[in-house]
Amino acid sequence: MIEVRNLSYSYNGDETYQVKNVNFKVKNGEIFGFLGPSGAGKSTVQNILTGLLPLENGKGEVKVAGYDIRDSSKKRFNEIGMSFEQSNVYSKLTARENLAFYSKLFDVPTLEPDFLLKMVGLDGKEDIKAGEFSKGMKHRLTFARSMTNQPKLWFLDEPTTGLDPSIAAKIKEIIKQKNAEGTTVFLTTHNMAIADDLCDRVAFIVDGEIKLIDSPENLKLQYGDKVVSVTYIDGGEVKTRVFSFLIEEDKKALQALIDQYTIQTMHTKEATLEEIFIKVTGRGLK
Known part of the structure; x- marks a missing residue:
């Protein structure tokens, strides 16, 4: 076209x-x-x-x-x-x-x-x-x-x-x-x-x-951070940890946390196009 x-x-x-x-x-x-x-x-x-x-x-x-x-x-x-x-x-x-x-x-x-x-x-x-x-x-x-x-x-x-x-x-x-x-x-x-x-x-x-x-x-997929942010309850206190899918120790620690604590939220972190644009070009959008 x-x-x-x-x-x-x-x-x-x-x-x-x-x-x-x-x-x-x-x-x-x-x-x-x-x-x-x-x-x-x-x-x-x-x-x-x-x-x-x-x-x-x-x-x-x-x-x-x-x-x-x-x-x-x-x-x-x-x-x-x-x-x-x-x-x-x-x-x-x-x-x-x-x-x-x-x-x-x-x-x-x-x-x-x-x-x-x-x-x-x-x-x-x-x-x-x-x-x-x-x-x-x-x-x-x-x-x-x-x-x-x-x-x-x-x-x-x-x-x-x-x-x-x-x-x-x-x-x-x-x-x-x-x-x-x-x-x-x-x-x-x-x-x-x-x-x-x-x-x-x-x-x-x-x-x-x-x-x-x-x-x-x-x-x-190419530029994003392959991580997950987890919010959980530990002894009555709300805590947050971030784990990388690329690190074997992090994957094991994530599974252990899921087995041990009450999970409130889990979010994969995906890079935005704006973040990727800045990473690729070295420039902002303004």
Whole structure:
């Protein structure tokens, strides 16, 4: 669905590249996370993939939804949807009018505005001008708009930013549903929790370079601490001990503790994607 080979890009058109020799593929039907801190090059790559940033100051090969990105054909836009972190809706149009206007840009069947608004919890707000919406409501409207043409390839930039937990959960469920229906998702974020929850594979990008591509599960197995934390009762006192699965003595001690004491809780310690990102790149996400 996406193929990027040796992509480099310079905003100044010189040899100072903000994106450097980037290579990756996104398979049909997967959710691919593009993860990194602010200024890492995420938006630059996404803007090239979506056609917002022409490759005049760049080099490499990029194919999106079967089209060469240098191809001027507008047909490719029928295949893709885009939801931006910064909402760019028309403030003087109502929510319904925003979606109805956008639907006229496509040459393929589109979803009804009221149906989309209900999906993101904006039913009852159809006739309110977008300029009166809160930041979170505008974000949901932008997200709903990105589904108008039922895209085969869906670009999502920080889809849950600024949303309360219940709405964020609704958005994640919609993403999972659309993916289950066959939509390929390119998720750009610095939120490792949503990436861990949604993504089949993730790419870590720092300073314009991809440092690693793998599934969250494989990354946790490779970089995670294989330990278990046990809380138990000893003489009326609550105590906690941590045991390593890699040390034979610890495994024996854990079994002895289970046999001897009343166990309250046992938790395996699994590295988070954020911890792995810092370990791999030496950088935080801010």
